[in-house]
Every structure is written in structure tokens, then in C-alpha cells.
Amino acid sequence: MDRFPTPARPAARPTHRPDTLRAGAAALGAVCLLVAGTLTAQAHAQPAPAADSTTVTPAGDYFTAKLTGTASFKSGSVTAKCTVSSSVPTSPPGTDDQNRIPAAPGNHNDAGPVSSPINAPTFSSCSTGIPGVSATITTSGSWAVSMQNGSPSTGTMTIPTGGVVVKTSGLANCTITAAPTGSAQVDGAWTNGAPSTLAFANASVPISVTGGFGCPTSATSSTFTATYQVTDVTAPGSSVTVTG
Known part of the structure; x- marks a missing residue:
């Protein structure tokens, strides 16, 4: 008796799991990058913390700043050293607002420094410590100082x-100019x-430097x-203080 022929098995369907996994991984990576980028943008968008409040006293008083040391x-390669330097109010005090703490309420800032012109x-008694090289320092223009608590x-x-x-002279004739292209701010510690x-x-x-032999013409900073x-010159018994 004839046997029925065995039906042929259908061809196995090709699997695409590796491609699917790769596509999923790529999508996951894109999502991670998107999230990371969003978080970074949010971090950059955060405002900077506000500066502390500042109060300089005594309000309205005049002050001098005199070098110690x-x-x-x-x-x-050039160092100029001076033993005398000061900034003093215009004489007589009261002529203008130079070297004056702002009168109240200008002597207080809720979030930032208090500034005074x-x-x-001035600088004098200057030297370089190099035999045969002398130094002089001149200043000009509108200066200011700001105090931050x-x-x-x-x-x-x-x-x-x-x-x-x-300016140095003698064996090295140099001219060194500070803040040559725009005003510059110099930070110090207040106590x-x-x-x-x-x-x-x-x-x-x-700085910028010009001159010949011995001058640091390549220097751009000092x-x-x-x-x-x-010190307070309006009320000598008072101290100039910076608080919150």
C-alpha cells in the first residue's frame, strides 16, 4: 500500500534579533544623550548665587590707605620695589568724594560690593635691587576701590x-605700562x-613693556x-570696617 508522501517542512523564518538589539541599544543611547543634554542645559541655566550683602562704615567718612612694608x-626679570605709597583724600577733605565711604544708604548693598572712587x-622711594638700574612709578586716571563682605x-x-x-633707567631703560588696553581689577584680602x-x-x-636690552618685552602680566x-581721617578714633 502506497504511503502518503511526507510534506516538506516550511523553511525556517530568518531571525533578526541581533539587528533588533542593536536598534534598541541605539535608541536607548539616544535617549540617554538627550536626557544628559537636558540635565546639562538645566545645570548651566541655574543662576549664579547672589553675592553677600555688604556694609562699609562709618558712612560718609573719608579714609586714607597707606603702605605698610x-x-x-x-x-x-624686572622687579620694582617701593617703601612709600598712599592714597589720600583731596585736600581739604570735603572737596570731593575721592577716598570717601558713601553716605547712607549708599554704604550698604544688599547683594554685592560697596564702591568708592x-x-x-602715589609711589616713591623705589628701587630694582639691580646695580646700575633705578626705577620710578607714576600713576594717573580715575581709580576706585570696592569692598565685598x-x-x-x-x-x-x-x-x-x-x-x-x-620706568627703569641706567643699564636697562624700560617702560612698563599697567592696564595698557583697558581698565584692570586687582583683588586683595580685606581684614x-x-x-x-x-x-x-x-x-x-x-602690562605692556617697551625698551631695549634687559627689558622683559615679552611679558604680558605683572x-x-x-x-x-x-584709616578713618574724618573720625580718627573710628575704624573702617566691612560687614554684612
């Missing part, structure tokens, strides 16, 4: 364009006391180091 400007500090409190001095010029002090430690200042005692 030595002030130094280091520009490449100052007369350009914090931990620590700070004082920022604004040097106007070309506001400091250091309340009797007297209070404003200290600059290797603060960077942009460091400034000095400590000033800040």
Missing part, C-alpha cells in the same frame, strides 16, 4: 587704562581691625604685592 611690581595712589572679605582696586607706568588692612598678594595685572592700612 614694601610694595613690589614684578614684571618678568579714590585718588591715584564675605569669608574672606575682599577689596578690589580698579586701575584705569594706563594708570600705572613703571577688619584697628587699622583695617587691604592686602594684595601676587595679584596679576596686565604681579603686585602690597599691604595698605586703611
